[in-house]
Amino acid sequence: MIEKAVDLIETLEFVLDYKRVPECLVKEKDCPCPPNDGDPMGCYVPEERKVYICIDRIKNFIKEYEIKCDYEMVRNIVSLHEHIHAYFHQKLGQFYNLNNHVEEPVTEFLTFYTIFSYKQEYINCFLQINKHLLRHYQYWEFIWGKSSPYITLTYNNEHISIKDFVSELLRSYNKEVVFKTLVETIVIILKHTVGKDWNTFRKEMEFSFLKVFNINLKISLLEGGVKL
Ligand SMILES: [Zn+2]
Numbered sequence: 001m002i003e004k005a006v007d008l009i010e011t012l013e014f015v016l017d018y019k020r021v022p023e024c025l026v027k028e029k030d031c032p033c034p035p036n037d038g039d040p041m042g043c044y045v046p047e048e049r050k051v052y053i054c055i056d057r058i059k060n061f062i063k064e065y066e067i068k069c070d071y072e073m074v075r076n077i078v079s080l081h082e083h084i085h086a087y088f089h090q091k092l093g094q095f096y097n098l099n100n101h102v103e104e105p106v107t108e109f110l111t112f113y114t115i116f117s118y119k120q121e122y123i124n125c126f127l128q129i130n131k132h133l134l135r136h137y138q139y140w141e142f143i144w145g146k147s148s149p150y151i152t153l154t155y156n157n158e159h160i161s162i163k164d165f166v167s168e169l170l171r172s173y174n175k176e177v178v179f180k181t182l183v184e185t186i187v188i189i190l191k192h193t194v195g196k197d198w199n200t201f202r203k204e205m206e207f208s209f210l211k212v213f214n215i216n217l218k219i220s221l222l223e224g225g226v227k228l
Pocket of ligand 1: 038085104
């Protein structure tokens with residue numbers, strides 16, 4: 001069962017059919033990630049199809065921002081975020097050319113949503129880290145509906161957030177089906193808005209999310225849900 005997955009990356013493998021890329025833990029001198037732009041503690045290098053985790057930067061980040069969770073937990077969260085970039089690369093292929101102001105909040109959203117679905121004890125640590133990242137990394141809150149102006153879905157004649165939509169779905173479908181369908185829906189919307197800015201992505205989410213979601217849900221259920 002999925003609860004016995006060794007780590008969250010294994011969850012992505014089981015539920016999303018993600019093909020795990022190699023992950024290298026490196027000291028500062030071997031860290032290829034730009035220090036002041038983008039992810040501060042690791043990166044996914046598409047040309048190499050590899051995830052790098054920069055251990056000194058994780059230690060410094062914990063110290064500098066007084067993050068109250070242990071090193072392993074922060075490292076696992078950083079690793080999850082980077083593997084989600086790799087997952088986008090696999091799913092988008094030649095279209096993997098996303099606007100950074102869309103890719104980072106969506107990656108943070110899926111990092112949060114994976115934790116929310118499979119490892120809730122990480123939520124507090126995720127929130128502590130996220131608030132010290134660049135502003136657009138916090139836009140995940142608008143996707144989830146944690147803060148306004150959030151993405152609004154019109155469902156059963158009501159305006160609701162994705163957060164409320166997910167809790168509604170969890171009454172009828174199992175967690176894996178909801179998780180897989182939601183993530184795959186977001187990937188399709190990313191594909192439709194490659195290279196476009198945040199507002200275009202946001203409008204596309206509001207405009208076509210439910211339509212794409214319903215198609216994906218039917219496919220998922222016809223396939224017999226998620227095979228584990
Ligand atoms: Zn990132």
